[in-house]
Each structure stands twice: as C-alpha cells, then as structure tokens.
Amino acid sequence: MTDPFPEHEDEPSLTDRSEGLKTLRLILWLLVALVIGVGLVAMFAPDRATSPEGENVYSASVGGPFALTAPDGSRVTDATLKGKPFAIFFGFTRCPDVCPTTLSRMAQLRKQMGADGDKFRIVFVSVDPGYDSPEDIGRYVALFGTPILGLTGTDAEVDRAVKAYRAFYQKVPTQGGDYTIDHTASVYLMDASGKLQSIIAYDETGPNALAKLKRLVG
Amino acid sequence: MTRPFFAAALLASTIIITACNPAAETPAATETGASIIAISEPWSRETAVGQNAGGAFMTIANTGTAADRITGGSTPVAGRVEIHTMSMDGGVMRMRQLEDGLDVPAGGEVTLKPGSFHIMLMDLKQPLKAGETVPLTLTFEGAGPVVTELAVKPAGAMAPGMEHGEGEHGGHD
Numbered sequence: 001m002t003d004p005f006p007e008h009e010d011e012p013s014l015t016d017r018s019e020g021l022k023t024l025r026l027i028l029w030l031l032v033a034l035v036i037g038v039g040l041v042a043m044f045a046p047d048r049a050t051s052p053e054g055e056n057v058y059s060a061s062v063g064g065p066f067a068l069t070a071p072d073g074s075r076v077t078d079a080t081l082k083g084k085p086f087a088i089f090f091g092f093t094r095c096p097d098v099c100p101t102t103l104s105r106m107a108q109l110r111k112q113m114g115a116d117g118d119k120f121r122i123v124f125v126s127v128d129p130g131y132d133s134p135e136d137i138g139r140y141v142a143l144f145g146t147p148i149l150g151l152t153g154t155d156a157e158v159d160r161a162v163k164a165y166r167a168f169y170q171k172v173p174t175q176g177g178d179y180t181i182d183h184t185a186s187v188y189l190m191d192a193s194g195k196l197q198s199i200i201a202y203d204e205t206g207p208n209a210l211a212k213l214k215r216l217v218g
Numbered sequence: 219m220t221r222p223f224f225a226a227a228l229l230a231s232t233i234i235i236t237a238c239n240p241a242a243e244t245p246a247a248t249e250t251g252a253s254i255i256a257i258s259e260p261w262s263r264e265t266a267v268g269q270n271a272g273g274a275f276m277t278i279a280n281t282g283t284a285a286d287r288i289t290g291g292s293t294p295v296a297g298r299v300e301i302h303t304m305s306m307d308g309g310v311m312r313m314r315q316l317e318d319g320l321d322v323p324a325g326g327e328v329t330l331k332p333g334s335f336h337i338m339l340m341d342l343k344q345p346l347k348a349g350e351t352v353p354l355t356l357t358f359e360g361a362g363p364v365v366t367e368l369a370v371k372p373a374g375a376m377a378p379g380m381e382h383g384e385g386e387h388g389g390h391d
Binding site: 093094095096097098100101103104105107108131132133135136139140142143144145168172174175176178180181182183184185186201202203 | 263264265266267268269270271272273298300302304306309310311312313314315317332333336338340372373374375376
C-alpha cells in the first residue's frame, strides 16, 4: 500500500514545513484508525445481543408495559405475566412459514425440557388484529399441542407491545389488494420480572435454543 | 403444389422443428411442450378455523429440455393461489409474492419448502385438516395445468415425511 500522506524529505531546506507535514500525517492516520475502530464496533456490537451465552446489551430496553386481549376475552398485561418466565413471539395466523415453524419448535423444546417445560409460558402476539380475532388466535395456537397464550389487541395496543419489545412489523401489499406482513422472527425470552434474558434467533441451533430455555427457568 | 400451400407447409414444418428442437437458440418460453413437469411430495399444513391462508410445499422437477415457469394455480379450497418467496433480513422475516412466477429450469428442479419458496393458498374456504388430501392445479407457462394432491400434515410439520415436527429445524438448510 502506498503512503497516502508522503513526506517531502527530498526538500531538506524546508524543515519546518516537513515537521508540519509529519504532524498532519500523524493526525490523518489517527483519524483513519478512529474510523476503522468505530466501524468495527458498529459491526460487532449487535452480535452481542444474540450471543450463545445470552448476553444482552439491550436488556434494559426490551420489554415493558403492554395490554392485550386473550382468546377468552380477558385482558393480559405485562403485570399479568410477572412471576413466571415467558417466551414471546410476534406473528400472524396467515403466516405460512415462520410462525408455525417457530411455534412448533417452541412446543418441541418444551417437550424436551420435561418437567421444566411447565416453568415458562409461550406467548404468541398477532400483529394482524384486523384479520385475527382473539378467538381466531386461540384456535390457531391450539394446533401446536402445547399451552400457548395467544394475544392481540387494537392496532394501537399491538403497536405499543411491538414497540416495547423493540420488534418490527410492516404490512406489505400483494396483488389483488391483499397484504402480507414482514415481522421479527426472533423469540424473546423474558425472565419472571419481565426483563429480557436472551433471544432465540430464527436460525438458532436446537442445542443453543434448549440451553437458553434451560437457563430461563433455572 | 401451389406456392401459398408450399409456404404454409414450410412455415408449419419450421414451427414443428423449433418445437421439437429445444436446443435451438430461441427463448425457452416459446418452446411450448418441451418441458416435462413432475411434482413430488406435495404437502401442506393443517390450519385452524379462522386462519384463512395456508402454505403448500413440494418438489417440482422438469425433465424436459426447455425451461418452464409456474405462473399460478387454483384449488377448490382457496380463493386464490399465489407463489411466494421468503427471506430473513436481520431477524425480520420478509415474504414476497413472485408476481412473474417461479422458474423451473430445464433438466432441473425447484424445491418449495419452509423457509424458502412456497405456494400460498389464500382465502381458504375451509380449514385444512391433518390427514386429508387437497387437490391443487398449478399452471405452467409451457406445460400448462398440472394437477397434484397436497397431503395435509400437522401444523408443526417441517417436511412431508414428518408427522409431529420433530427433529432439528432452524430454518437454515
């Protein structure tokens, strides 16, 4: 690599100018180092949120107040869920792929945990309240053969819950005036006090996911 | 033989030769009939009452010598049949309708599976029940309509042979 800030040592009569250039050169290189450093931090910092150890740098900001409706019509808030850890996932019943895959996976993991499997709740929040009534969600989660608390609310209530979990969803129009929904595919593992402990990513390996759940109830 | 007839015969034979010679340097889409489509292991997942859409998965092989494309389809159990793809983008699942259809290359195959391409049965008229079979007609640009039957599996199934969604599945394969 060529030196982008060359000194002019072939001009010995200009000593002062050469010293000045040397300082400028040093400052410029420090700036380059700073930019690289900031870039590296930006690249690797988000990984810490989903590391296998479950370390989470954002734990203070994920989770928070919400109020939604259960299939039986009862209201469920963040306070209702306190006292028992829970795994919470956002989706919609017309989701053909990620939602059944994830809910089925959670059911399987719970089964693998044996008696400890009862020590946490599985919560599914529909981000499609215009389509999914609380009753619809109740029938949907019943397909997975394990107790799953299905919730939804008004658009505003759903938005509030999604925001509280730093999750994401967005309706995307399809042909014929219909829509599908892009949404966060991660499962948030919340401790008994409602604080984020770790996240199971969509592509998390089975052993990693199981270890995280065991730690959640441990 | 009159001249117009000769011209027509020449034209017809040219068309036939083109149709029978998929190796010719012409766009695949014009080589009607030169693709041979076979659908294997078509399956779907059980749905709940009120869940008005379901996914369908299968392997589509084209043993012909011209490329083909799925452009749509129909089934008595749903109002619409759409072709979708799915991708993960920084922890967010993004589903997109393939409005131009899905290519099935000559001599190749396309697997529709969870986490990838899939057929969407939109506006379901009835729930899909595990253990049942559901007829599905897929429309191919070259091969025309191809009829298949989806085997409905439990909601948690990840592959056609799996009954209870057991095993490792992380959406990456």
